[in-house]
Amino acid sequence: RRIQKILKSRIDSRDSGTILQALRAPSNSRVKFTCMLMEKRESSNGIFLHVEDLEADATVFVPSQNLELYRKGQRLVLDQVICICAVKGSGDLLIAEDIIYPDLPLRKPSRAELPVYAALLSDMHVGSKMFMKDSFKRFILWLKGKIGNSHLREIASHVKYIIIAGDIVDGVGIYPKQIEELEIDDIYQQYKAAAEIIEKIPEYIEIFLIPGNHDACRRALPQPSIPKEYAEPLYEDREIHLLGNPCILSLHGVKVLIMHGRSLDDVISTVPGMSFEKPDEAMKFLLQCRHLAPIYGSRTLIASEPMDHLVIEERPDIFHAGHVHMMSYSSYRGTMIVNSGAWQEQTEYQREMGHTPNPGIAPIIDLKNFNIFPLDFASTIR
DSSP: OHHHHHHHTSTTTTTOBOHHHHHHSOTTOEEEEEEEEEEEEEOSSEEEEEEEOSSOEEEEEEETTSHHHHHHHHHOOTTOEEEEEEEEOSTTEEEEEEEEOOOOOOOOOOOOSSOOEEEEEOOOOBTBTTBOHHHHHHHHHHHTTOSSOHHHHHHHHTEEEEEEESOOBOOSSSSTTGGGGBSOOOHHHHHHHHHHHHTTSOTTSEEEEEOOTTSSSOSSBSBOOOOHHHHHHHHHSSOEEEOOBSEEEEETTEEEEEOOOTTHHHHHHHSTTOOTTOHHHHHHHHHHHTBSOOOOSSSSOBOOOSSOTTBOOSOOSEEEEOSSSOEEEEEETTEEEEEEOOSBOOOHHHHHHTOOOOOSEEEEEETTTOOEEEEETTTTOO
16 A cells, blocks of 8 residues: 555656556546466567555556566566556457556655764674685775775775664574685684774764674564664664664765675576676666565565564665675666675675675765765775
């Protein structure tokens, strides 16, 4: 209903009705309705969609002759809420003419009045043998103004926030044979080591931290903040804002939507044209769906809650995620999309999957003009 409300706010879909109204319409009449996709079947002539709403279900045919529409149909994922413009065919068949996503409206983002910067990080994986200790030490030295040229030190002087989008530690028993790649095989000691590293960050920098699928937290979304039971040192060493996944921050009037990014796996493996090399494209797809995990019952576990906390109701100025260990960014309809990469070298599992990450790069964003400075602490800044 909440995504339906978003669709109703669009000029091109505010007059949409129900499936039942569409089925009762005369043959050859144009209809428009909001629905959820339950099944998709492709053939040589087009795509058959089985859709439903709270009252009825129907079959919609997307003809392959309309190439633009056909490609829209190919990109649809199960459980996605959309608006369909169609022509009533014979019987109960509906022939699609357009597919409308909830999407973001085109707008100007809110910006900070001062040149305040935020460092967007994720996927530290402390406890792993592949955790890039030396690169992260250089990052902290740079924050303190001890390394880098005058331009880099000028950037460091403006950093007032650090946002870490999950997977602070590598965890234990997350994937097969992980124990062989762990330097610290105790979850409590992993968080202790992470706290000791974070404690070295200058005190004037405010730190926000959410959990990921490697952290000691429930796996299903939405995730609560990392429990004090496991991560007590993070609660005690300095003031760190431990938040849930996902969450929204307001920094100097700039809305920042943060999630770890587990659902990116589902989008990349399901939607044509997506890849782990460009996770910002998968993040853009989530914005178009106005949902952070539109596919139910796949790799991403979703908790049964009275309210769907994964709907993107507020339009973010910045959308920040991690998980796929590939730093990339782009702008979409006034929202800056940033996947902040990782601080872990390629694991054996990633090597087997053919995924080559680009770790050790920290994207720094100016909240006043949204300029991004991707700083490479793995090979460039020493």
